[in-house]
Amino acid sequence: MAITPSSGPSPDWTLLPKDVFGLVLDKLVDISDRIRTASVCKPWLSIAQDHSTRWLKPAPTQLPMLLVPTDDNSTTHRGLYCVDGNRVLGSRLHIPYSKRCCGSSHGWLIFAEEDLALTLFNPFSQETIHLPPVTRVPTAEEIGESYYNHEYEIRKVVLSKDPSLAPNDYEVLALYGFCDASLALFQSGENSWVYPKQENYEEYYFEDIIYSRGHRLALGSKWGVQKVLVSIVSDGEGIIRLGCIKRLKGRVEQSYIVDCGDSLMWIDRFYVQSDYIGDDDDDLGSSDDDADNHHDSTDEDDHDQDSSNDRATGYFEIDGKLYAYISDIHHLTSSFKVYQMKSIEGNIELVESDQLDGRALFLGHNHSCSILASDFPGCRPNCIYYMDDWMEAAYQPLGAIDIGVFSLEDQCTRPLYVPTPKQWELPPPIWIVPQGNPVNMLSLSD
Numbered sequence: 001m002a003i004t005p006s007s008g009p010s011p012d013w014t015l016l017p018k019d020v021f022g023l024v025l026d027k028l029v030d031i032s033d034r035i036r037t038a039s040v041c042k043p044w045l046s047i048a049q050d051h052s053t054r055w056l057k058p059a060p061t062q063l064p065m066l067l068v069p070t071d072d073n074s075t076t077h078r079g080l081y082c083v084d085g086n087r088v089l090g091s092r093l094h095i096p097y098s099k100r101c102c103g104s105s106h107g108w109l110i111f112a113e114e115d116l117a118l119t120l121f122n123p124f125s126q127e128t129i130h131l132p133p134v135t136r137v138p139t140a141e142e143i144g145e146s147y148y149n150h151e152y153e154i155r156k157v158v159l160s161k162d163p164s165l166a167p168n169d170y171e172v173l174a175l176y177g178f179c180d181a182s183l184a185l186f187q188s189g190e191n192s193w194v195y196p197k198q199e200n201y202e203e204y205y206f207e208d209i210i211y212s213r214g215h216r217l218a219l220g221s222k223w224g225v226q227k228v229l230v231s232i233v234s235d236g237e238g239i240i241r242l243g244c245i246k247r248l249k250g251r252v253e254q255s256y257i258v259d260c261g262d263s264l265m266w267i268d269r270f271y272v273q274s275d276y277i278g279d280d281d282d283d284l285g286s287s288d289d290d291a292d293n294h295h296d297s298t299d300e301d302d303h304d305q306d307s308s309n310d311r312a313t314g315y316f317e318i319d320g321k322l323y324a325y326i327s328d329i330h331h332l333t334s335s336f337k338v339y340q341m342k343s344i345e346g347n348i349e350l351v352e353s354d355q356l357d358g359r360a361l362f363l364g365h366n367h368s369c370s371i372l373a374s375d376f377p378g379c380r381p382n383c384i385y386y387m388d389d390w391m392e393a394a395y396q397p398l399g400a401i402d403i404g405v406f407s408l409e410d411q412c413t414r415p416l417y418v419p420t421p422k423q424w425e426l427p428p429p430i431w432i433v434p435q436g437n438p439v440n441m442l443s444l445s446d
Contacts, residue, residue, distance in 0.1 A: 018047055030376065031434040032063040036082055039091035042444050063376045064362045064369065064431045066387070066403070066416075067093075067101070067109075067123075069423040077443070078123075081417050081429070083385060083405075084378030088417075091444055093123045100427045103157030103174075105367035107435030110172075112154040118172070122164065124438035129163055134176045134184050134193055147178070152394050155181045158367040160211045162435065163188070173209045173216055173232070179392065180205040183218055185232065185240060196232050196240040204228060210368055212259040218242070219257050219266075225249055229257065229266070229348075246341070246348045253331075254389075258361050258368045265370075266339040266350055267363065267384070271331045318418055323398055331390040333413050336406050338384075355382045355408055364389045366431040382408045385416065387429055399424030 025048060028034045038048035066081035068088060075098035080089045095109070097119070103110035111119045116137055120129040134154055155175040163170050170188045175181035183206055184193045198204070204220035211217075216232035226249050230242040254269040315322040339350035360373045360380060364387030373381035388400035399419045406413045417429065 022047070030063060031438060032065060032082060032084065032376070035065070035080065035091065035434060035438060036085060036089060039080075039089040039444070041090075045091070045444055061371055061375065062433050062435070063371060063379060064366070064385075064433050066429050067095075067104075067432050068417060068429045069419060069426045073422055073426060075426075078427075083416070084376050086378075086416075093438070094126070094443070095121065095123050097121060098427060100151040101365065101430045102151070102154040103159075103365060103367070104430050104432045105157070105159040106162040107433055108159060108163065109430075109432065110154075110157040112150055114150050116150060116153055116176070118154065118157065118174070120159075120163065120172075122435075123432075124435050125164060127164060131172065131186055132192055134174050147394065149394060152178055152391055155391065156209060156365050156389075158209050158211060160216075164435075171211075171216075173211070173218075175206050175209055177205065182206065183209070183232065183242075185216070194240050196242055198242055200244075201228065201230065201242055207254060208256045208368065210257050210259065212257070212264060217245075217257055217264075219255055221255070227252075227255060246350070248350065252337075256363050256368050258363070258370055260356070260359055260361075260370045264341040265353075265356075265361070266341055267361065267368075268337040268339075269333060269363070269386070270335045270337070271390075272334045318398070318401070318421060321421075331388075332402050333386060333404060333406065335411060335413065336384050336386075336408075338408065358382065360385060362431045363387070364431055369431075369433065380405060380407065384408070385431075387431060395424075395428050397424070399426075400428035403429060 025034070025037070028037060034048065038045045063084060066083070068079045068081045070077050070079045070092050071088070074092070076094060076096055077092040078095045079092050081087070082089055097109075097111045099111055101109045102112050107122055107124055109121050109123060111121065112134075113119060114137075116133040116135055118131040118134060120131065121127070137150070138148065153176060155177065157172060157174045160171040160173070161169065168188055172186040174184045174186070174193075176184055182198075183196050185196065186193050201220060204222050206218050206220045208219040209217065218230050218232060220228045220230060222228070227247070228244060229246040230244055232240060233243055235241050252268040253271060256267040256269070258265045258267060315324060317323075338353050338356065340353050342349050342351050356370070358373055358381040359370045360382075361370045361384045362368070363384060366387070371379065373379045373383070384406045386402075386404060386406065388395065388402035390402065401418055403418065404413045404416045419426070419429070
């Protein structure tokens with residue numbers, strides 16, 4: 001006998017009995033699932049907040065979420081974009097800082113103040129920590145005709161540990177300088193920053209920093225053709241110095257170091273350098289001649305390549321409208337290359353890989369991280385989720401438009417989230433890893 005669907009009204013799931021809904025909540029171990037469930041409606045949010053003290057300790061690895069402007073462009077709240085659902089949730093977090101985040105690490109956001117002091121803010125607990133200025137504010141004479149905005153003077157900040165869990169035993173590592181970034185280190189309990197000695201690295205500016213298994217690592221670049229990975233260590237006399245781990249050459253504008261559990265990965269990011277017009281399925285595609293391949297070297301090669309003729313022009317679609325695109329101003333990601341760092345005969349070598357062993361990477365101004373995609377249904381394996389961290393034009397005039405996901409399997413990038421024109425002046429999105437019981441800090445718009 002055939003079963004025909006009921007023609008009656010659909011059930012109102014918002015009226016689900018509290019004890020029954022509590023059984024559902026008990027099954028949620030991923031913080032992102034708890035946030036998504038609580039964001040459905042106000043009755044569910046209320047029950048979830050009452051239930052939060054009963055939740056078991058969350059899993060140690062959590063799915064990063066993208067912190068984005070709210071639908072009403074609030075200056076005191078931010079929305080959450082969930083990659084495994086490909087949508088902005090209905091809930092919002094109270095963040096009383098309407099400025100660019102210069103870092104996101106262990107669930108904390110980092111903001112630069114006008115005097116270049118740092119404010120650490122945890123949106124999931126509303127805790128705040130104030131740190132002294134990283135460096136002094138440049139004078140008007142030093143700035144001259146160059147662009148200056150204190151929000152962009154601190155390029156990136158990462159934490160060694162969660163200050164909530166280790167209030168007397170955490171460090172802060174910062175990259176400061178709008179374009180040519182230098183290193184600074186702050187240790188909890190101290191009153192000032194420490195600046196590592198950069199002998200043999202005076203001509204390098206630094207692109208990425210990370211804490212990995214108790215080690216401080218920094219990735220530097222010289223003229224875009226010479227790269228170096230260094231450790232930041234004490235020499236036993238209280239002086240912080242840089243020790244070379246790997247030096248190589250290869251032309252690429254942005255690189256990252258990512259801890260993938262049992263190995264470190266070196267990631268190169270390439271930008272569109274040939275004529276591009278957006279196609280119907282929104283793929284930016286990739287170029288076979290993005291850049292020179294890596295070649296191990298200890299030589300100091302001269303900058304002998306000129307990319308001035310590689311300008312790409314075309315149009316970028318936002319909300320159904322086309323905007324002029326010029327690669328000199330707007331940097332759109334074309335592809336990534338992935339290298340596993342391996343110890344071979346006592347030397348660190350980079351071995352190119354075409355997959356990530358089922359992992360997904362999250363890159364940008366956040367503390368670079370990776371997760372096993374199979375732990376989070378809807379998250380794509382062997383993919384790189386990236387945000388717009390190209391700062392030379394301070395995200396103007398179109399805002400932070402270079403946010404997407406790159407698949408190592410089909411070598412294509414796809415847009416993930418694009419701010420609307422009304423959001424171009426708002427702080428750019430950034431990845432954040434939820435911690436604790438963030439449901440208690442959520443609210444829903446009317």
